[in-house]
Amino acid sequence: MMSDNQGISDSSPEIDADSVAQAEEKALAKQAFKAEFKELAIQGLWKNNPGLVQLLGLCPLLAVTATVTNALGLGLATLLVLVCSNATVSAIRQWVPKEVRIPIFVLIIAAFVTCVQLLMNAYTFGIYQSLGIFLPLIVTNCAIIGRAEAYASKNPIKQATFDGLMMGLGFALVLLVLGAIREILGQGTLFDGANLLLGDWASVLRIEVYQLDSQFLLAILPPGAFIVMGFLIALKNAIDNYVKQRQPKVNEQTIERVRVNFDS
Amino acid sequence: MAFWIASSPHNHNQAETSALMRLVIYALLPGILAQWYFFGWGNIIHITLAVATAMACEFIVLSLRSKKQIRKQLFDGSAILSAVLLGICIPAIAPWWISVIGAAFAIVIVKQLYGGLGHNPFNPAMAAYVMLLISFPIQMTSWLPPTALMNIGLDFSNTLMTIFTGFTAEGYSVEQLRTSIDGFTMATPLDTLKTDLGLGHTVYETTQNSIFTNSYDFSLGLAYGWEWINLTFLAGGLLLIAKRAIAWHTPISFLLSLFVCSFIAYSVSPDSSASTMFHWLTGGCMLGAFFILTDPVTGATSIKGRLIIGAIAGLLVYLIRTFGGYPDGVAFAVLLCNMAAPLVDQYTRPRTYGHGNTVAKPAPSSESVNKQTETKQ
Numbered sequence: 001m002m003s004d005n006q007g008i009s010d011s012s013p014e015i016d017a018d019s020v021a022q023a024e025e026k027a028l029a030k031q032a033f034k035a036e037f038k039e040l041a042i043q044g045l046w047k048n049n050p051g052l053v054q055l056l057g058l059c060p061l062l063a064v065t066a067t068v069t070n071a072l073g074l075g076l077a078t079l080l081v082l083v084c085s086n087a088t089v090s091a092i093r094q095w096v097p098k099e100v101r102i103p104i105f106v107l108i109i110a111a112f113v114t115c116v117q118l119l120m121n122a123y124t125f126g127i128y129q130s131l132g133i134f135l136p137l138i139v140t141n142c143a144i145i146g147r148a149e150a151y152a153s154k155n156p157i158k159q160a161t162f163d164g165l166m167m168g169l170g171f172a173l174v175l176l177v178l179g180a181i182r183e184i185l186g187q188g189t190l191f192d193g194a195n196l197l198l199g200d201w202a203s204v205l206r207i208e209v210y211q212l213d214s215q216f217l218l219a220i221l222p223p224g225a226f227i228v229m230g231f232l233i234a235l236k237n238a239i240d241n242y243v244k245q246r247q248p249k250v251n252e253q254t255i256e257r258v259r260v261n262f263d264s
Numbered sequence: 265m266a267f268w269i270a271s272s273p274h275n276h277n278q279a280e281t282s283a284l285m286r287l288v289i290y291a292l293l294p295g296i297l298a299q300w301y302f303f304g305w306g307n308i309i310h311i312t313l314a315v316a317t318a319m320a321c322e323f324i325v326l327s328l329r330s331k332k333q334i335r336k337q338l339f340d341g342s343a344i345l346s347a348v349l350l351g352i353c354i355p356a357i358a359p360w361w362i363s364v365i366g367a368a369f370a371i372v373i374v375k376q377l378y379g380g381l382g383h384n385p386f387n388p389a390m391a392a393y394v395m396l397l398i399s400f401p402i403q404m405t406s407w408l409p410p411t412a413l414m415n416i417g418l419d420f421s422n423t424l425m426t427i428f429t430g431f432t433a434e435g436y437s438v439e440q441l442r443t444s445i446d447g448f449t450m451a452t453p454l455d456t457l458k459t460d461l462g463l464g465h466t467v468y469e470t471t472q473n474s475i476f477t478n479s480y481d482f483s484l485g486l487a488y489g490w491e492w493i494n495l496t497f498l499a500g501g502l503l504l505i506a507k508r509a510i511a512w513h514t515p516i517s518f519l520l521s522l523f524v525c526s527f528i529a530y531s532v533s534p535d536s537s538a539s540t541m542f543h544w545l546t547g548g549c550m551l552g553a554f555f556i557l558t559d560p561v562t563g564a565t566s567i568k569g570r571l572i573i574g575a576i577a578g579l580l581v582y583l584i585r586t587f588g589g590y591p592d593g594v595a596f597a598v599l600l601c602n603m604a605a606p607l608v609d610q611y612t613r614p615r616t617y618g619h620g621n622t623v624a625k626p627a628p629s630s631e632s633v634n635k636q637t638e639t640k641q
Contacts, residue, residue, distance in 0.1 A: 218399040227373065 037162055044166025050143035051174030052236050057143040060134045061175060062225035066186065069193045071179025073127040075172025077120065077135060079165070081112045082144050086164030088112075089152040096153070105148045106139065113139045126196030143171055174232070181228050186219035188212040281381070285341025287509050289348060291500035292555065296352065298496040302410045302489035305423040306356025310363045311348050317367035318347035325376040342381045346370050349389035349555060353548060353595070354396070356408045357418075357426045357438055362400060366392040385606075387562045390598045397595070406438055409450040409475060410489035416441055450475060453487035454547050455591040457538055466535040491545040501554025510558040513570035514577075518553045519544065521578025529586070543582065552581070552594035562602040568612040569605070577601045 050056045057078070065071045088108050089096075096104050117135050120128040128135065138144065147167050152160040183190060188210045194202040218224045299307045322343040326334045347367050354363050370392035378384045397404045411418065418441070422432045431437055442449050451459070453475055460470040470476070475488055504510045522543055529537035543549065548556075557563060557577055564573040577597045584593025 214400055214402060216399050217401075218395055221398065 036159065040159065040163050041166045044163065044168075044170045045173070046170070046236075049170040049174060049236075050146075050167055051171050051178075052233055054143065054146070056146055057141040057171065058229075060137060060141065061171075061178065062222055062229065064131055064134050065175055065179040065182055065225060066220045067183045067193060068176060068179040068191050069127065069197050070130055071175040072172075072194075073120070073124065073131055073197050074134060074138075075168075075175040077116045077131075078138055078141060078144070078175075079168030079172050080116055081109060081138055082147060082168040082171075083161055083164040084112045085109045085144055086147055086152040087157055087161045089148045090155060090157045090160030093153050101153060102145070102149070105145055105153075109144055109148070110139045124197050126193070130193075130196065143167065177232065178225065178228055181232075182219045182224055184209050185228075186216050186224070281340045281342065284509055285345050287507060288345055288504065288555065289341065291504050291509075292348060292352070292497075294496040294500050295493055295551065296348075298493045299352065299356075302412075302492065303356045303408055304411050304418050305420045306358075306408065306418075306427065307352060307354070309424060309427055310354045310356070310358065311351030313360055314347035314351040314354075314363040314367040315344055317364045318343045318371045321368050321371040322376070325372055326380075329376070329380075331380075337381070340381065343371055343375075346375070346388040346392075349551075350392050352551065353389070353393045355404060355406055357423065357441065358403045358406065359430060360427050362396055362403055366396045369395050382561055384561060386602045387556055387559050387598055390556055390595045390602075393595045394599060397590070405451075405455070406442060407452045407455070408442060409444070413444065413450065413475065413488070414441065415444070452547070452591060453490060453542075454585065457542075458585075458591050461536055467538055468535070486539075486542050487546045490547070494545040494550040497550035497554060501550060504554060504558075510554065511567070511570060513567055514557045514563060514574040515553040517571045517574030518557055518578045518581075519549075521575040522549065522582055523578075525579055525582035529582075537586070543585070547585070547592035548594040549581070552577070552598060556594070556598050557601065562605060564605045564608050564612070566609060566612045566614055568614075569608045572608050572612065573601050573605055576604060 044050075048054060051058075051061055060074055060078075064074050085105070085108050089105055092104075113136060116138070117128075120131075120135065147164060151163050155163070180190060183192065188208065190207040190209060191202070191205040194205045198205075219228070296307065296311070319338065322338055323334065326337055331337060347370070350366050350370055351363060354366065370388035374386055374388040374391040375381070375384045408414070408418075416432070416434075416436050418426070418432065422434075426432050426438065426441070432441070439449065444450050450456075456473055456475060457467070457470050460473075461467070476486070501510070501515060505512050505515075523540050526537065526540045526543040530539055553574075557574060564570045577600075580597035580600055581593045584590060584596055588596075590596070
């Protein structure tokens with residue numbers, strides 16, 4: 001973008017009108033580009049959120065969100081895999097035959113998941129152990145292959161990467177909120193065991209929200225995840241409905257048909 | 265001159281929901297009194313707490329859902345009945361927040377979130393009980409022995425204090441209250457039997473424990489205290505059947521099924537299985553049979569379906585009591601039967617008069633009619 005602007009300022013006055021038109025066109029294109037990115041962000045974070053709206057990848061979402069730390073660990077891992085896989089799928093989209101695209105996407109995703117798994121094994125061993133099977137299971141997370149198939153395989157790298165980032169962020173945010181609610185309800189703490197993920201300094205992050213003599217096991221067990229998830233989805237729908245009602249109503253033209261029954 | 269012609273049935277039963285609920289609550293009273301006599305004030309305090317919470321929650325949710333005639337729905341007695349049933353099931357000296365959380369869960373999540381009275385797939389009281397049992401295993405299994413067996417007397421104010429603070433006025437903890445003279449923690453008869461059988465004792469050896477013997481007033485020698493509570497619930501249930509408030513099919517089939525299961529086990533190996541009467545008169549057997557399985561919303565509706573559901577529940581209760589991880593299985597059995605009820609209803613739909621033939625061919629359901637029209641097209 002910057003080089004284009006310099007080119008305009010260097011041009012001679014004869015083709016000034018032309019360059020103005022070009023600049024306007026470019027500004028428009030830039031606006032459209034910006035709008036596209038904004039739309040991608042809104043889609044990923046709210047309107048088409050993988051956790052709340054698409055309901056994809058529910059298995060890890062419900063299984064490991066007993067604490068914020070676990071949720072954050074899995075959210076970051078999924079985010080990283082989603083961004084990298086979207087970028088790669090988009091980069092090689094010209095050379096992938098339609099017939100075998102799904103196996104190729106799965107291979108790409110599996111490669112990145114293996115990288116993330118090895119990295120977490122090396123640097124955050126505690127969280128690697130507490131995530132257990134759900135870390136390698138990111139390969140089968142439908143949210144990731146869904147984005148590769150639905151968006152990355154049809155769009156340029158920049159947009160695809162940004163889409164992966166926004167979808168991953170949306171997923172990670174849902175994980176975080178779910179983990180926070182379940183941890184507060186279940187143990188009365190926040191960021192318990194954050195040092196497993198972020199290093200020893202993070203043990204100061206642990207907040208004791210209230211003292212519990214006995215854990216509220218339902219919130220920690222899977223049924224609690226389903227119930228809290230249901231409440232989150234309901235809250236999102238309620239907010240959407242409220243916003244919709246606040247907006248001015250567009251009067252739609254109603255078409256009324258008159259039918260005349262000649263038989264009777 | 266035209267007369268207004270109503271369709272059948274012409275003979276209306278003018279009963280209202282509130283009248284039915286009131287009758288069921290009255291039928292529960294003898295059992296609650298027996299509980300009070302044998303186990304002290306705890307359950308009455310818990311019932312009061314649960315009812316207050318349930319009414320508050322019902323009011324809040326109904327106003328949030330902006331329903332009309334809130335007063336009528338609030339006082340139709342369904343929330344009160346659920347809360348009373350929950351309060352009966354909770355251990356007498358469980359902390360106060362147990363019944364508050366349970367009643368709130370029963371009303372808000374199990375009942376109102378599914379659409380309120382008549383739309384809930386699960387019995388609110390039992391779902392809340394299972395939720396509490398899974399979430400707070402320690403508090404929900406700290407049962408008090410019958411007052412006659414206790415070392416430390418508990419009057420009303422002391423019970424209230426224990427429920428709210430965890431200690432009596434003299435400073436005894438819940439654990440100390442449950443301890444016998446010999447220093448053992450006393451559990452319910454079902455729990456004791458399960459633990460002792462697990463340790464390799466025979467049933468005869470187990471029943472020498474003071475909670476089984478008949479050396480106290482009004483003891484029948486099966487399970488002191490519990491037998492009378494179950495008998496009074498049985499009496500209340502029979503009253504409901506006599507008043508036509510519930511159908512006899514579910515409880516009878518449930519009790520028969522439990523009887524048959526325990527009879528077979530008892531005749532095969534009497535040393536390792538409890539008697540049939542013990543199974544009938546301990547735990548929540550009679551309460552479950554007459555007051556919970558017969559819930560018109562969550563149970564089966566056809567006669568055959570009711571018989572099947574009762575039999576399944578009896579089998580499940582026996583299996584859970586004998587082989588399961590928990591000493592009593594009525595609540596779990598009820599929830600499983602609630603899940604099965606719609607399917608059972610689907611397959612036991614009664615034949616409409618004049619439709620279908622007497623052979624096992626099912627009456628034409630809407631699906632098969634659709635299929636027929638599809639094939640015609």
